[in-house]
Amino acid sequence: MGVVISILKILGIILLVILAVLILALLVILFVPVRYRAKGEVPAEGNPHGIVRVTWLLHLASFRLEYDSGKYENSFHWDFRILGIPFRLKQRAAVPKKKTETAEEEAETAVKEKTEGKEKPEGKANPEGKEKPAVPVQTPKEEPQVSGQKRTDGAGTVPGRESRTEHTKDSGGREKEKASFFTRICNKIHSFFDNLKKSFQNIRYTITRLCDKIKRILDNLEYYRDILSRKDSLLVMGKVKGQAGRLLKHALPQKTNVNFIVGTGDPASTAQILAIHGILYPVIGETVHISPDFEEARLEGDFDIRGRVRIAVVLDVVLRIILDKKTWRFIRQLKKEEMTNGR
Numbered sequence: 001m002g003v004v005i006s007i008l009k010i011l012g013i014i015l016l017v018i019l020a021v022l023i024l025a026l027l028v029i030l031f032v033p034v035r036y037r038a039k040g041e042v043p044a045e046g047n048p049h050g051i052v053r054v055t056w057l058l059h060l061a062s063f064r065l066e067y068d069s070g071k072y073e074n075s076f077h078w079d080f081r082i083l084g085i086p087f088r089l090k091q092r093a094a095v096p097k098k099k100t101e102t103a104e105e106e107a108e109t110a111v112k113e114k115t116e117g118k119e120k121p122e123g124k125a126n127p128e129g130k131e132k133p134a135v136p137v138q139t140p141k142e143e144p145q146v147s148g149q150k151r152t153d154g155a156g157t158v159p160g161r162e163s164r165t166e167h168t169k170d171s172g173g174r175e176k177e178k179a180s181f182f183t184r185i186c187n188k189i190h191s192f193f194d195n196l197k198k199s200f201q202n203i204r205y206t207i208t209r210l211c212d213k214i215k216r217i218l219d220n221l222e223y224y225r226d227i228l229s230r231k232d233s234l235l236v237m238g239k240v241k242g243q244a245g246r247l248l249k250h251a252l253p254q255k256t257n258v259n260f261i262v263g264t265g266d267p268a269s270t271a272q273i274l275a276i277h278g279i280l281y282p283v284i285g286e287t288v289h290i291s292p293d294f295e296e297a298r299l300e301g302d303f304d305i306r307g308r309v310r311i312a313v314v315l316d317v318v319l320r321i322i323l324d325k326k327t328w329r330f331i332r333q334l335k336k337e338e339m340t341n342g343r
Contacts, residue, residue, distance in 0.1 A: 030310070030312040030315070031311075031312050032057050033056075034054065035055050035308045036052070036053065036307055036308070036309070037051075037305065038052045039051050040303055041302040042260075042300050042301055046070070049066070049069075050067045050068075051064065052065040053065075059081075061082050063078070063080050063081075064079045065077075066078070227330075227334065232329070232330070233330055235326065236324070236326050236327055239320075243321055247317045250310070251309050252307065254307050255304070255306040255307075256284075256288070256303075256304075256306075257304045257305075258289065258302075260288075260289070260299065260301030262298075263292065263294065263296050263299070264297055274290065274292055277290050
């Protein structure tokens with residue numbers, strides 16, 4: 001009995017340790033912040049460069065994105081590490097230009113060989129130079145004319161009747177041409193009126209469709225204006241707006257240091273930039289410093305931005321919005337779905 005109790009104690013201790021480790025891991029994931037930093041420089045001479053780093057739990061997991069047009073072929077270089085082990089996707093090697101040039105040359109030579117191969121058989125059509133013997137042409141023998149028979153041509157027609165038949169053919173052909181000419185005119189007039197009728201029908205159809213669309217749009221605008229003006233909808237939008245502002249305030253950089261020298265070459269446009277900076281001063285404060293240059297066009301300086309985001313805050317904001325029944329009711333109303341069970 002004592003052995004069974006001791007075994008149960010050991011199993012209980014192991015389960016408690018596992019549970020404590022899981023709770024500790026969950027707390028670490030929720031409350032240890034994800035830190036980010038963006039640092040860069042725009043020099044007066046040379047290529048601009050910048051680095052963005054995202055780290056978590058003393059660089060246990062880290063992501064690094066670097067931009068430098070003079071250092072890397074694609075201007076960007078990224079690196080993701082877990083416990084110092086890099087994880088990167090395989091990049092395809094670029095095809096060198098020499099290989100493409102040789103492939104084009106091989107294609108040209110193949111085309112030339114084909115053309116030469118077609119020309120050679122023509123010259124070797126009769127290698128011995130002998131001509132084929134001419135085949136004698138047999139001329140039909142003239143049959144003697146029998147007395148008492150009328151003379152006819154090769155087709156078996158009497159020459160005296162040829163003028164009559166040709167005259168009748170010409171008159172019949174002219175009548176047929178006149179009839180076909182009038183029929184063509186009638187067909188063209190008929191097709192013209194048919195096309196005109198179809199075009200008017202299409203115009204009428206498009207106008208009715210356009211009117212239906214305008215009416216549908218107006219009905220939708222009236223529907224959504226009615227929904228957005230309701231008290232419940234205003235409460236939901238106000239809650240979403242407040243939670244989004246809370247998340248944005250939490251994710252904003254804690255330390256910001258931006259120093260730039262700006263000059264456009266035109267004193268008026270440079271002054272406009274300074275005016276925009278003055279308008280944004282209540283928001284950005286003294287974290288962004290801009291020194292004007294009214295004589296030359298230039299842009300140089302550096303920046304360093306740091307901040308952090310806790311997953312617990314993001315999860316809290318999302319759950320506060322998702323778990324509210326009014327939010328889902330508002331979404332169903334926007335989708336024009338039928339509400340059931342009073343929801």
